[in-house]
Amino acid sequence: MKLFFLLLICLVLGGGSFAQQKQVCFTFDDLPVVGYGVDQSTQNQIFTKLVSQLTTLQIPAIGFVNESKLFRSDRLIPEQAALLNQWINCGLELGNHTFSHPDFNKVTLDVFARDVIKGERKSKEWLRSQGKNLTYFRHPFLHCGNSKLKADSLERFLTGRGYQVAPVTIDNEDYLFALAYQRAHRSRDTTLANQIGNDFISYMGEKLSYYERQSSRLFGRDIRHILLLHANRLNADYVDELADLFRKNNYRFVSLSETLKDLVYQTPITVFGNWGISWIDRWALSMGKKGDFFKGEPETPEYIKKLAE
């Protein structure tokens, strides 16, 4: 009997702590690799390391592809194709990030829509061969339309084509850190590379606290977060420390479909601009928040910005 009660207490406590766990989805843009000019074999190394880390850490990540990177003069590059198939074979998800990464603030809906369609060819084919669908779309630069008319027309097009938009709540400048890191790597400056990596993790910790605070100020609770990252050397080398950071903050890793079940993603967006900002900021602006509400967002260190110039 005593044992039974002990077991019951364990279950209640265990279940309780599980229920309190926060949830995050890791998303990677610009697949296969943002290599900053490195050769194919280095791209393979970076990509393979990222995939193996995600698999080991059991992170059900999604990667958003620019299929223009798969072709050279209209010919499919077999190594690039192999990388994306490696991603799919490891059970990771793929989404469309357009063919050539156009800026929706600078092109018409017609031009943009054609790039979306051109960008789904191979991913769709490879996913189908595994019995999966290409469901998610991520806007390049997070530019979703700088007017209601433009945003609505794109949304209609995407929905009509069977896509669901992948928002971002934890926005950040990982790409600046990544370029700085790649340059330190190229000049074989290990000390600098390590410093950039460590500062990146501290910066991401500050970003996480900032967006947690903002979302609880807006919604009074912890929301399921979507973290934006890019497929580069920095993230391949540091995704384990990033995962650690989230675990220490009581997060578990969930898929995009699981994340989007949070009703927060039904919050209407009624304000539009040229911005490529977090959905939390879009919701806040739509709810009439101004000035002071947005204060305290962590800044990328000056030396990173200089190195990434």
Ligand SMILES: [Zn+2]
């Ligand atoms: Zn992108």
